[in-house]
Amino acid sequence: MCGISFIFVSLINERDMILNERDSRHEHVLNVARQMMTAARTAPKGKGIDIIETAIVTGEEIQQLSDTLKAMFEEFGMKFFLRDADNILQAECILLIGTREQAQGLNCGHCGYATCSGQCASEPVVIISPPSVR
Numbered sequence: 520m521c522g523i524s525f526i527f528v529s530l531i532n533e534r535d536m537i538l539n540e541r542d543s544r545h546e547h548v549l550n551v552a553r554q555m556m557t558a559a560r561t562a563p564k565g566k567g568i569d570i571i572e573t574a575i576v577t578g579e580e581i582q583q584l585s586d587t588l589k590a591m592f593e594e595f596g597m598k599f600f601l602r603d604a605d606n607i608l609q610a611e612c613i614l615l616i617g618t619r620e621q622a623q624g625l626n627c628g629h630c631g632y633a634t635c636s637g638q639c640a641s642e643p644v645v646i647i648s649p650p651s652v653r
């Protein structure tokens with residue numbers, strides 16, 4: 520039985536097939552994030568218009584994003600900014616998905632206005648999370 524184990528280990532080493540998960544984790548996480556970016560890009564869009572923007576944040580930029588969230592907490596007083604500022608520091612990467620500002624003419628009310636025409640063009644649309652998330 521020891522001979523079989525030795526042969527098995529020898530074959531693996533000769534082919535460089537030993538791969539420790541710790542050595543490849545970061546790349547796997549980035550690959551999943553890239554796939555999620557593609558999924559966001561190819562998902563059905565309102566009226567078929569693609570205004571999706573995606574980005575992956577890694578490394579030192581995660582700390583910068585955390586600092587920005589803390590500043591947003593100070594400015595707006597919404598506790599989830601502070602919670603998320605701490606949580607993201609544990610992440611390998613962060614996938615951001617958003618949209619460019621562009622009225623779709625759907626009159627969905629998601630931006631806080633009953634109709635798209637009710638929103639003043641010079642005033643940016645900010646979608647705030649419902650109170651239950653705060």
